[in-house]
Amino acid sequence: MxxxxxxxxxxxxxxxxxxxxxxxxxxxxxLFDWDEINFAESSREMLVSSNFSQVMINFEPFxxxxxxxxxxxxxxxxxxxxxxxxxxxxxxxxxxxxxxxxxxxxxxxxxxxxxxxxxxxxxxxxxxxxxxxxxxxxxxxxxxxxxxxxxxxxxxxxxxxxxxxxxxxxxxxxxxxxxxxxxxxxxxxxxxxxxxxxxxxxxxxxxxxxxxxxxxxxxxxxxxxxxxxxxxxxxxxxxxxxxxxxPVAGHSQPLYYxxxxxxxxxxxxxxxxxxxxxxxxxxxxxxxxxxxxxxxxxxxxxxxxxxxxxxxxxxxxxxxxxxxxxxxxxxxxxxKFNSFLKYSLIIVGSFIGLILMSALFIIINHKDLILTIVKDSNIQYLLENQMQWLGWEWLIPALIVIGTLFSCFFLNSRLIPSLALYSIAIGLNFSLLCKFVVPNIENVIQGSAVSFYEDISFEKKYLTTVGFKSYAHYFYSKIDLLDSNDSLYNAKKKILKTNFNSLSLNELSSEDKTRFNNYVLSWYINGNIDRPVYFATKKNKINSQLEAAKNLIVIKDFGGFKFYKRELK
Incomplete structure (x- = not known):
């Protein structure tokens, strides 16, 4: 057929x-946390492990x-x-x-x-x-x-x-x-x-x-x-x-969402x-x-x-x-192109374009205004990250306005060319945003964390996040596959055996997995390590256990994130 x-x-x-x-x-x-990095990391781990039948995260079954x-x-x-x-x-x-x-x-x-x-x-x-x-x-x-x-x-x-x-x-x-x-x-x-x-x-x-x-x-x-x-x-x-x-992971929204x-x-x-x-x-x-x-x-x-x-x-x-x-x-x-529909498209399309232009104009030219209005400490910390603007990027969404106006006025006479030009305008809008705007936004949201992970990606180390869920540290620090020669591998086996009478993490309930992770965190801080250990936290969610640990040093504190290190001695 x-x-x-x-x-x-x-x-x-x-x-x-x-x-x-x-x-x-x-x-x-x-890549953005969670989904993009989550999926890319599972694919990376397939390549690293040469195990293409199993989906994994942190080299554990996903x-x-x-x-x-x-x-x-x-x-x-x-x-x-x-x-x-x-x-x-x-x-x-x-x-x-x-x-x-x-x-x-x-x-x-x-x-x-x-x-x-x-x-x-x-x-x-x-x-x-x-x-x-x-x-x-x-x-x-x-x-x-x-x-x-x-x-x-x-x-x-x-x-x-x-x-x-x-x-x-x-x-x-x-x-x-x-x-x-x-x-x-x-x-x-x-x-x-x-x-x-x-x-x-x-x-x-x-x-x-x-x-x-x-x-x-x-x-x-x-x-x-x-x-x-x-x-x-x-x-x-x-x-x-x-x-x-x-609502898994807090994704709860109203019925009309x-x-x-x-x-x-x-x-x-x-x-x-x-x-x-x-x-x-x-x-x-x-x-x-x-x-x-x-x-x-x-x-x-x-x-x-x-x-x-x-x-x-x-x-x-x-x-x-x-x-x-x-x-x-x-x-x-x-x-005949219905007049109400035509002008509804023009009004809504123009409104969306103008809202985006206004938001970008404020972000580019009046970051101080955002810091004054927004009291959320995490957002204020994130805005410490530098954004590199040329100054004209706020004009990019004008393509939405222009494309909407052009296509609506020529739809009756030249429908397919009008649609094609509109699709090109939308594509160009996203392409320019991806080139000049999104990198700055991404840098604000996770830039300091990603750059830190990349800096230590060639080290043989252990790395964990504390107080927040992320997949970025796995992907950008290139977490490796552990075996019985690694202390963490053996420590996890011992924790499972001693505290849960189990041979596999897969056998644990959600509550027990949380307890297991707490035991592993304690091992990272006080256990017999064979590699340096890095800890990533968010500045608005400081962990008292990390703060109290005398063997940890703060090596970076910027852009909404705080990073600790335990040296190998």
Missing amino acids: NIIRLNFKPILFFLFYVCILLLPTLGCFN HEKPPLFFWFQVLSMKIFGIGSFAARFPNALLCIILPVVIYDIGRRLKNATFGWIWSIIFISGFLPNLYFRTGIIDPIFNLFIFLSIYFFYKYFNSLKLNNILFSGLFSGLAILTKGPVGLLIVLITVLFYFVLLRKNISLKHILSFIIIVVLVSSPWYLLELINKGPWFIVEFIQYQLELFSK HFLVVLIGCFPFSFLGLKNSFRNSGFGLDFEKMMRILLWVVLILFTIVTTKIAHYSSMAYLPLSFLASIELYKIYNGK
Whole structure:
């Protein structure tokens, strides 16, 4: 079966887009704590340990994510070396693949014009464009879910076995990327579509779908079960349930959170697709119903989930952009651009651009004003970090204003060129921000810590954070794999045996792991070490145990962080 019929025009356009507007600034700033560094560190540890079947953090099993995305990052790091560029490159590559895929699907559903509209408007959204520049899992996860749903839709229309098999393949890949939530989204969406439209379905074909999902996703899970026993599956399932039932890591937000994130973060297509999100557009495609169901499944599901993080609802971007494309296609074919919608886009787009310009102007020219207004001690400490400004960077978001005005006024007469220019304006806006603004912001947030970790990265040392959670020290200090020749390795074994009667950290409960970490911290301070030990803390969370220790010296105190060292004697 020919899944995608190659058309070189969209391939060349999006290749040009990525090469000019993404790749040059992909590595201009360090990875951000937590998610970006977390995932990149797991990939780095795969390379260091040559253990590509196990996801690890600090060379200990990391049960929260399956390995597929890390394999892509590992391949990228093999090619480009370990760093922020390599960690983000898989998603940048996806900025070619995903738009070309939805162009081809749009062409098959309607025609090439609709394919162009859909693919261009998708990358014009703020958050979709931004996520292609990150090292997070969600873009590729969303692609697999979307393709699984698309092939299920094709199956309903044709009842051909190959479509259900492809759907199962991509569901299996989604499970290997981020876990069973991928299959959950597919099944809920398909179930609602099946019930509402009363589609025919073959039980044999459903069984084939299940078999393919299991064949694709289960080998890795079975390997983990064999190697580590049932604790891994238990921990993995428990973590997934915790995401649903309580705010993990403090990510608690109001019920309307994801609706607001999608509305503002997917501008302009969130406004263009808003009407079609609630009612049938009369476009004549059942796929519209499937996309409407998918949109609401994602928004409602992640509203119910207690842990609320912005990219959790990113699966909503594809169906919402499809619904927006219907409206734009109608305008292309002669429908008058609704004046209320037109001026709403102009007002909101201009407002967003002007707000960003104003915020940057204050940050660049009036840092003292921020220090006067903001009383939070941590922010004041962070602003000790120097920011290198040229002075004009606050003008960059003007591209949003200009792009919005231009595209809105020329949408009726030259729709596709207007959309293309708007997408380029948004891409250029993010590219310039990544080059001139984000490095300064990143330096303020974590710069002093990252530079310290990099300074000691070639030392043979032990390093820990105290009082705050981070993954940056693992990645940027190049924490190494310990063995029985290292004192810390043996100390951890002894702590587990003596205090918990256990041979593995994996067997401990969350409460016991906290106690275990406290024992390890005490060993770092007073134990028989064979390497120097470094401690990183935040200045607004000073640890009394470190302050009281006579054998520790403060070696750096700047930019919101305080660093201690215990010398090897």
